[in-house]
Amino acid sequence: MKYETLHGLTLPKIGFGTAQLGGLPNFPKRAKSDFYLAALRSAFEIGYTHFDTAERYVRGFAEELIGRSIRENNIPREKLFITSKVLPTPWSYSRVMQACEGSLRRLGTEYLDLYLVHYPNPLASMKETFRALNQLVREGKVRNIGVSNFNLKQLQNAQRLSDAPILTNQIGYNIFFRYYSRGVLEYCQQNNVLLTAYMPVKINSKGIRTNSVIQSIAQAHGATPFQIALAWLVAQPRVVTIPMSFNPQHQKENLEAADIELTQHEMDRLNKLA
Numbered sequence: 001m002k003y004e005t006l007h008g009l010t011l012p013k014i015g016f017g018t019a020q021l022g023g024l025p026n027f028p029k030r031a032k033s034d035f036y037l038a039a040l041r042s043a044f045e046i047g048y049t050h051f052d053t054a055e056r057y058v059r060g061f062a063e064e065l066i067g068r069s070i071r072e073n074n075i076p077r078e079k080l081f082i083t084s085k086v087l088p089t090p091w092s093y094s095r096v097m098q099a100c101e102g103s104l105r106r107l108g109t110e111y112l113d114l115y116l117v118h119y120p121n122p123l124a125s126m127k128e129t130f131r132a133l134n135q136l137v138r139e140g141k142v143r144n145i146g147v148s149n150f151n152l153k154q155l156q157n158a159q160r161l162s163d164a165p166i167l168t169n170q171i172g173y174n175i176f177f178r179y180y181s182r183g184v185l186e187y188c189q190q191n192n193v194l195l196t197a198y199m200p201v202k203i204n205s206k207g208i209r210t211n212s213v214i215q216s217i218a219q220a221h222g223a224t225p226f227q228i229a230l231a232w233l234v235a236q237p238r239v240v241t242i243p244m245s246f247n248p249q250h251q252k253e254n255l256e257a258a259d260i261e262l263t264q265h266e267m268d269r270l271n272k273l274a
């Protein structure tokens with residue numbers, strides 16, 4: 001595994017996404033709980049420690065399943081790094097405080113390792129949102145603050161409003177999709193902010209599977225094309241990623257992708273793909 005170390009903490013470069021853990025975005029499939037709990041159990045067994053979730057995922061059911069799984073598998077809380085996210089709304093201060101209590105309750109934990117503002121919302125006051133986040137850090141309920149889907153200007157504004165360093169900006173970034181990362185990646189690398197890449201394989205997954213450059217590099221490493229797409233991400237300084245998979249074989253392949261050492265020549269070829 002490769003790691004990122006910054007602001008006094010060390011984080012594995014590959015974590016576990018949970019956007020559809022428990023069903024479709026607005027449709028919890030409680031009857032299928034055993035399937036999702038088995039997927040979480042295998043993720044723990046394979047060695048994932050960073051779990052990315054949100055109050056929004058499957059209407060809070062993803063958080064509920066993670067909490068249940070931690071209890072059922074007796075995972076010591078301090079072994080995990082749990083990220084959750086709040087949806088900013090116009091009643092920003094009280095809404096953030098209540099949302100955090102909800103996430104803590106569903107996850108069955110006393111603190112979040114990282115709490116992100118899920119989206120910039122023009123109707124929400126970022127000043128009030130961050131007043132609440134700063135308070136949550138003071139109360140020990142949140143250990144680190146970050147943002148998601150913020151452009152460069154919004155990220156810099158968040159840095160001004162946050163008492164603690166902004167640990168990450170979580171954005172859509174993959175080998176064929178680099179639009180949101182333009183300018184943001186360089187800024188993150190120069191200013192000690194992690195770029196957490198979401199949808200690392202979902203966007204243009206067919207392209208990842210069939211591209212001849214990716215295929216030839218995969219062959220050279222005895223890896224799958226998806227592993228090369230992940231290895232390309234985590235070879236970049238300050239980039240971490242959170243692929244989601246409920247298939248134990250894919251979960252293992254995704255985690256092991258961090259051990260693939262791409263040569264500079266291979267990185268140059270992959271860099272040219274988008």
Ligand SMILES: NC(=O)c1ccc[n+]([C@@H]2O[C@H](COP(=O)([O-])OP(=O)(O)OC[C@H]3O[C@@H](n4cnc5c(N)ncnc54)[C@H](OP(=O)(O)O)[C@@H]3O)[C@@H](O)[C@H]2O)c1
Binds near residue numbers: 200243247253
């Ligand atoms: N902040 C935001 O606004 C935001 C937005 C989107 C996502 N996210 C976060 O980022 C995480 C990842 O994004 P995502 O879930 O949308 O997309 P993703 O991780 O790129 O793709 C997930 C899909 O890819 C498949 N897959 C994963 N690894 C594979 C492998 N090695 N081989 C073959 N198929 C594989 C999975 O199917 P199997 O289960 O069959 O493996 C699943 O259908 C989310 O779960 C969420 O935590 C955040």
